[in-house]
Amino acid sequence: MTTDTQQQQQQQELTITRYEVCDIRFPTSKHLDGSDAMNKDPDYSAAYVIFYTNDTRLEGHGMTFTCGRGTEVCCSAIEALAGKFVGRTLSSLTVDMRQTHQICTGDSQLRWIGPEKGAIHLATAAVINAIWDLWAKHEKKPLWKLIVDMTPEQFVQCIDFKYITDALTPQEALDMLKANHPTKAQREQEMRNNGYPAYTTSAGWLGYSDDKVRRLCREAKEQGFTYFKQKVGGDKASDIRRAALIREEIGSDGVLMMDANQIWDVQEAIDWMQDLLPFNPLFIEEPTSPDDVLGHAAIRKALYPKTKVATGEHIQNRIIFKQLFQAQAIDYCQIDSCRVAGVNEILAILLMAKKFNIPVVPHAGGVGLCEYVQHLSLVDYICVSATIEDRVLEYVDHLHEHFLDPVVIKNGCYVAPLAPGYSITMKRQSIDDYSFPKGRVHNE
Ligand SMILES: C[C@H](O)[C@@H](O)CC(=O)C(=O)O
Numbered sequence: 123m124t125t126d127t128q129q130q131q132q133q134q135e136l137t138i139t140r141y142e143v144c145d146i147r148f149p150t151s152k153h154l155d156g157s158d159a160m161n162k163d164p165d166y167s168a169a170y171v172i173f174y175t176n177d178t179r180l181e182g183h184g185m186t187f188t189c190g191r192g193t194e195v196c197c198s199a200i201e202a203l204a205g206k207f208v209g210r211t212l213s214s215l216t217v218d219m220r221q222t223h224q225i226c227t228g229d230s231q232l233r234w235i236g237p238e239k240g241a242i243h244l245a246t247a248a249v250i251n252a253i254w255d256l257w258a259k260h261e262k263k264p265l266w267k268l269i270v271d272m273t274p275e276q277f278v279q280c281i282d283f284k285y286i287t288d289a290l291t292p293q294e295a296l297d298m299l300k301a302n303h304p305t306k307a308q309r310e311q312e313m314r315n316n317g318y319p320a321y322t323t324s325a326g327w328l329g330y331s332d333d334k335v336r337r338l339c340r341e342a343k344e345q346g347f348t349y350f351k352q353k354v355g356g357d358k359a360s361d362i363r364r365a366a367l368i369r370e371e372i373g374s375d376g377v378l379m380m381d382a383n384q385i386w387d388v389q390e391a392i393d394w395m396q397d398l399l400p401f402n403p404l405f406i407e408e409p410t411s412p413d414d415v416l417g418h419a420a421i422r423k424a425l426y427p428k429t430k431v432a433t434g435e436h437i438q439n440r441i442i443f444k445q446l447f448q449a450q451a452i453d454y455c456q457i458d459s460c461r462v463a464g465v466n467e468i469l470a471i472l473l474m475a476k477k478f479n480i481p482v483v484p485h486a487g488g489v490g491l492c493e494y495v496q497h498l499s500l501v502d503y504i505c506v507s508a509t510i511e512d513r514v515l516e517y518v519d520h521l522h523e524h525f526l527d528p529v530v531i532k533n534g535c536y537v538a539p540l541a542p543g544y545s546i547t548m549k550r551q552s553i554d555d556y557s558f559p560k561g562r563v564h565n566e
């Protein structure tokens with residue numbers, strides 16, 4: 123029972139009054155934007171949630187990325203979670219973000235359809251990210267700045283350490299953050315001045331013609347990019363031809379990355395890569411199943427140091443990342459802002475990566491992911507890793523026009539976002555036009 127005084131307090135305080143869930147699909151498969159060996163025809167999509175409040179000017183927006191079919195499953199999972207937040211004041215949620223995260227991950231019945239994996243975890247990311255967006259907007263800060271301004275104790279209080287204390291204790295996390303605390307302002311200024319280095323995937327989608335790849339490499343180079351990612355694993359002869367073409371365009375100074383999107387078995391990955399090693403790839407990304415920790419370790423052992431191993435966009439939670447680090451299975455950690463359960467779980471992974479000395483190179487190939495991860499790399503650099511050596515943030519040149527505060531790239535770097543929030547608010551017109559199945563675009 124709420125008392126009269128509690129009711130009065132709630133009326134004054136920012137309170138979540140209702141939510142809306144949207145299934146938003148962009149027909150990117152038409153031109154094979156985003157295509158790779160496994161995802162041959164992705165329609166970049168978002169299971170999207172808006173938390174409305176008693177202040178009509180303040181809304182929390184969040185989304186999880188999907189590839190078209192199945193977005194409706196994530197939307198249902200969001201419905202199952204979002205209702206838990208209606209009636210809650212923002213301050214009652216932000217006072218203990220660890221507990222707020224556990225409202226989703228700790229539900230004693232919903233847990234059965236995870237735990238902490240699959241559609242329910244993707245939905246958790248959408249919901250949790252929306253709460254962070256609301257909080258940052260309320261504080262009138264971009265999300266990265268909200269976190270950067272936290273004390274090490276507040277930062278650690280956001281993290282659920284369950285199942286990872288054998289790799290990282292709260293005290294160790296605190297010590298790492300405290301060590302970087304005195305020099306944070308300097309790194310923040312550097313990021314505001316120079317931005318965070320980016321690499322492009324947009325030139326190398328598997329379904330593009332050789333001519334298009336060549337043209338896009340040239341354009342990306344002119345825009346200041348020096349790191350380029352090529353999709354591989356469809357047909358070996360095409361991979362070799364395409365790698366030669368990209369090398370020709372980017373020169374021996376350009377950095378080439380390769381991404382197989384889980385297409386191979388373990389030995390197949392090792393064998394296939396022998397023919398691509400002459401093109402000097404920095405890493406092979408997702409060479410096999412994201413669940414196969416020991417498989418990644420075997421591939422790394424066979425290929426290191428001729429090339430390295432990267433993964434993360436399908437790593438379902440902090441526990442699998444922990445195992446990848448412990449097993450020395452990867453060289454690059456590709457956190458995905460909405461594959462794991464949003465900001466809170468990302469902070470845990472950033473800290474573990476720091477402890478195991480693995481560079482974080484976030485995944486951003488999807489709609490809204492660039493908008494999200496720019497904040498996370500700033501937090502990583504300013505608070506956690508304190509270095510940008512061997513780190514670049516993925517950029518794909520698609521669909522930014524649908525966001526109110528889209529990413530800005532200058533000289534091959536992400537410009538630090540300054541608008542309040544998590545940069546994920548989509549334009550109302552875009553939400554309406556691309557809503558599936560009734561939106562204008564799906565009925566033309
Ligand atoms: C389906 C997505 O476009 C995927 O290919 C993205 C990806 O693997 C990446 O950005 O890396």
Ligand SMILES: [Mg+2]
Pocket residue numbers: 381383407408435485487
């Ligand atoms: Mg990838």
